Amino acid sequence: MLLTKNGRPADxxxxxxxxxxxxxxxxxxxxxxxDGGTISELGTGLETNEHRVxxxxxxxxxxxxxxxxxxxxxxxxxxxxxxxxxxxAAAAGGYCAILAMPNTEPVVDSAxxxxxxxxxxxxQAEIPVGFLAAITRGQEGGELTEMAELADxxxxxxxxxxxxxxxxxxxxxxxxxxxITGRRxxxxxxxxxxxxxxxxxxxxxxxxxxxxxxxxxxxxxxxxRDLALAAYERxxxxxxxxxxxxxVEALRAAQAKGVEATAEVTPHHLCLTxxxxxxxxxxxxxxxxxxxxxxxxxxxxxxRDGAISAVASDHAPHARHEKEVPFEAAxxxxxxxETAFAALYTNLVEPGLLPLETLxxxxxxxxxxxxxxxxxxxxVGAPAxxxxxxxxxxxxxxxxxxxxxxxxxxLLGQTLKSRVRMTVAxxxxxxxx
Numbered sequence: 001m002l003l004t005k006n007g008r009p010a011d012x013x014x015x016x017x018x019x020x021x022x023x024x025x026x027x028x029x030x031x032x033x034x035d036g037g038t039i040s041e042l043g044t045g046l047e048t049n050e051h052r053v054x055x056x057x058x059x060x061x062x063x064x065x066x067x068x069x070x071x072x073x074x075x076x077x078x079x080x081x082x083x084x085x086x087x088x089a090a091a092a093g094g095y096c097a098i099l100a101m102p103n104t105e106p107v108v109d110s111a112x113x114x115x116x117x118x119x120x121x122x123x124q125a126e127i128p129v130g131f132l133a134a135i136t137r138g139q140e141g142g143e144l145t146e147m148a149e150l151a152d153x154x155x156x157x158x159x160x161x162x163x164x165x166x167x168x169x170x171x172x173x174x175x176x177x178x179x180i181t182g183r184r185x186x187x188x189x190x191x192x193x194x195x196x197x198x199x200x201x202x203x204x205x206x207x208x209x210x211x212x213x214x215x216x217x218x219x220x221x222x223x224x225r226d227l228a229l230a231a232y233e234r235x236x237x238x239x240x241x242x243x244x245x246x247x248v249e250a251l252r253a254a255q256a257k258g259v260e261a262t263a264e265v266t267p268h269h270l271c272l273t274x275x276x277x278x279x280x281x282x283x284x285x286x287x288x289x290x291x292x293x294x295x296x297x298x299x300x301x302x303x304r305d306g307a308i309s310a311v312a313s314d315h316a317p318h319a320r321h322e323k324e325v326p327f328e329a330a331x332x333x334x335x336x337x338e339t340a341f342a343a344l345y346t347n348l349v350e351p352g353l354l355p356l357e358t359l360x361x362x363x364x365x366x367x368x369x370x371x372x373x374x375x376x377x378x379x380v381g382a383p384a385x386x387x388x389x390x391x392x393x394x395x396x397x398x399x400x401x402x403x404x405x406x407x408x409x410x411l412l413g414q415t416l417k418s419r420v421r422m423t424v425a426x427x428x429x430x431x432x433x
Contacts, residue, residue, distance in 0.1 A: 001156050002097055002128035002373070003121035004087075007428040009037030010384060013048045017056025017388065021063050021378040022357040023365040032061060034384045037427020041380060054422065060389040062360050063376035064096035064423055067337065068186075068264060068367040069161070069240060069312035072129075074117065076105025080317040081405050083117075087126040089315070089337040089404040092433070094387035096376055096425035097128045097368070098337075101161045102139070109134040109145045111153040118154055127425040130156035130371075132186065135174050139163050144174055151181035157371055159186035161240060162287070164222055166192065171226065175235040184262075184371060186238040187226050189247070190288070194218035199328050201274040201289045209277065211328065214289050220246035227254040227261055236260035238370050241314050243269050243288035245298035252307045262370045264312040265299050267340045268410055271347040272296070276410070282323045282330030283410045286314075300353055303362055310367035311359070313340045317406030335409045338402055342416035345391065350417055356391075386424040393419035 014032045019042065021027075031046040032039065067090060073081040090098050100117075102108030108117065114133055121129050133155035137143045139162070147158060158174070158181075165171045165187070174185055195218035200206050202213025223239060227250060230237045242248060242263050254261050268286060273293050276284045284290060302308040316333025323330050336343075341363065348354040365375040376385035396415045399407040423431040 001154055002130045003118055004125045004128040004426055005123055009427045010034050010424055010429050011036065011051040012054055012429070013046055013051050014054045014056045014061055014388065017059045017061040019061045019378060020357065020360065022361040023063070023375060024377050024379055026378055032378070034424070037384055039378065039380055039382050039384050054388070056388060058392065059421060060391055062387055062389060063364040063378055064385040064387040064425060065094050065341065065363040066367040066373065066376065067095050067098040067313050067315070068310055068370055070098045070100050070315045070337065071103070071317065071333070072100045073317060074104060074120070075113070079405070080319050082124070083120055083129065084124040084126065085403060085405045086315070086337070087129055089402065091126050091423045091425060091431035092403045092420060093337045093339070094341055094389070094420040094423050095127060095337065096385035096423065097130070097373065099130045099132055099156050099371065101159065102132050102134045103162045107134050107139050109137050109139070111146070111149050114150060114153045114155060126430050132157045132159045134158065135160045135165055135185065136170070141166050141170065144170065147177045148180050151183050155183060157184045157186055159188070159240070161186065161188050164188055164190045164192065168225065168229065172229050172233060175229055175233045175237065178235045184236050184238050186240050188240050189219050189222035189226060191218045191222045194221070198289070200277050200285070201291045203274060203292055205274045205277060216244035216246060216291055216295060219244050219288055220250060223247045224250045227251070227259055230261060231257065231259045239263040241266050241269065241288060241312065242299065242308065243291050243295060245295045248298045248302040248307060252302070255307060262310065263308045264310040264367065265303055265308050266312055266314045267336060267343045268334060269299055270296065270303065271343055272410065280327045282325065282327050283334055283408050283412065285327060285330050285332055286334060287332035300348065304354055304358060309362065310370055311340065311344065311363045312367065313337050317404055318408045319406065323408045333408070335402070335404055335406055337404065339397060339409060339411050339416065341420070342418045343411060345418040346416045384424045384427045387420060388422040390419045390421050391417065395419055
């Protein structure tokens with residue numbers, strides 16, 4: 001399900017770091033040794049066996065991150081991103097695995113397209129990458145894809161990300177296929193007749209700026225419908241990039257009734273509100289849009305209490321000329337792989353809104369569990385999937401500093417706390433900062 005190119009397994013010792021793995025209940029200052037890409041020992045004064053030694057004093061060593069929502073733009077828009085550039089960007093952001101969305105050109109809706117991506121990933125991917133396939137042909141909402149065949153080919157899950165499955169009957173049949181494929185549906189929840197023409201969140205700011213509004217109910221009403229269908233079919237589902245308080249409340253209520261529902265939230269929805277749109281910078285234009293202060297608070301609380309189990313970057317690269325237009329003419333979407341942890345550390349952990357341990361879990365084990373992936377963990381015998389973090393370090397986000405082919409970041413010009421010093425993915429050192 002996850003593919004990467006071959007590389008040399010790491011032999012190294014990290015000395016004196018704060019080793020922090022919330023899922024394993026581990027929080028201690030010690031050494032860690034990796035032999036041949038596998039964690040072999042934790043302790044103090046470990047023998048190096050002539051391995052490379054990395055000084056970790058004052059740094060945090062944690063399980064590397066998993067991003068369940070990335071746009072690699074392959075096939076079709078290699079000018080914006082490729083498997084090689086996107087996975088290099090992920091490595092720089094501390095990720096050891098990512099899942100790519102299928103809204104490409106052509107759409108990943110056939111075994112032939114998926115098979116080609118899998119072959120390319122085995123030759124190009126710097127870190128393990130998996131691919132989600134479309135729920136409907138062409139993501140047009142009219143006919144289901146050959147979901148069983150796509151699952152056999154290696155699809156990690158199914159989504160029409162960017163487009164909702166509007167027809168309830170079709171959605172119900174898609175949910176029924178979980179019994180055959182064992183793969184989870186990941187749903188973009190939007191009622192298009194309510195959101196049509198919307199440029200930003202419907203509220204006081206949109207009224208003042210004169211932009212057509214995209215109301216929060218356009219999301220929450222579809223969240224409630226999809227949760228109701230999942231409950232009826234007793235089928236699991238995953239809700240993509242939640243943005244509204246009502247959506248979080250509906251999710252929490254469904255979970256309390258036993259519905260197997262998970263959800264994700266993005267760094268930009270956790271850090272920003274629609275007030276940011278006053279700049280008219282197209283890098284603050286996302287789908288779903290940035291919402292109110294009340295919505296942001298609900299998302300943070302949902303992440304903190306576990307109703308929302310995953311942070312996802314929704315990394316959406318765009319060519320420079322596409323974003324350098326008036327706000328209303330620009331496409332939705334921003335990059336996020338290289339800035340996700342630092343943005344959240346700066347805006348949530350440092351101000352005391354979210355414990356570091358919670359953030360690490362929601363960026364690692366949480367998203368892995370959603371799709372049934374092996375969780376990165378710090379334990380003897382586990383594959384080395386590690387990120388070494390300098391939480392005292394700071395850096396300025398600049399256009400020329402990205403490994404991604406695109407620089408449409410909402411953080412341009414800002415100074416962030418916390419740097420990724422090293423990433424180890426599938427036993428290989430894939431990034432050093």
